[in-house]
Amino acid sequence: MTLASENQVDAALIEIQACTEKKAALKAQMNFRKQVLKQKLDKDQEGIYRFSKKVNGKTVQCTVEELTEKVKCLVRHSFTVQTSQNHDDVIPLLTGKKVSHSFNEEGSLVWYKGEVISQVPGYPQWYNLVYESDPSAVYTYRLVDDYKEGALKIIVA
Structure with a gap:
């Protein structure tokens, strides 16, 4: 299921008890948006699909809170509409679906x-x-x- 609002993200996470299951669900949502919906982001937001980050030179897994914010960012971004005619290479999220x-x-x-x-x-x-x-x-x-x-x-x- 595609989570379509930030409230749906919060509601879905309340239903999941274990932290590892929450992480798995959030990662699945991120992968779904990237691989199935082919949701594209601006160049400065490409790291949003990463599940880990560098801290003091070490790779550390993102927390549930960080993954939740990434999913919410993707949800917010899915409602933005390209308004410039100069970006012909941008394919809206819904086109072709x-x-x-x-x-x-x-x-x-x-x-x-x-x-x-x-x-x-x-x-x-x-x-x-x-x-x-x-x-x-x-x-x-x-x-x-x-x-x-x-x-x-x-x-x-």
Whole structure:
């Protein structure tokens, strides 16, 4: 499961008792964001995916608190949107991902599977989406807002 807010990070950690299990869960979340979501960061933040640090010339494992802050930083970063047209090499976190997107239809929640195919040029908060049930049509939504509200989930194959 992808943790989508800092509160979810805190809530998930409360459920885990052992320090070693907390570290394992935080490392798994970091690896998921790096390897599966391919979440990219600025050059000055590349060390965020490291599980250890140098202290007085020795390699020391990060504490639960340090790993928690790294995961929260990744969560915060996932909601930033590239607004400059000059950075064509930046691929938004959602582009190319398979998703499940919910809608309230006649009082009940209905989920549709689809793929985020692109970000709308000039409108960085808008994404183009194709649903499996209607592959010939392209729909455009503010998916980051839906993700924050829990109406959009990234599907891991």
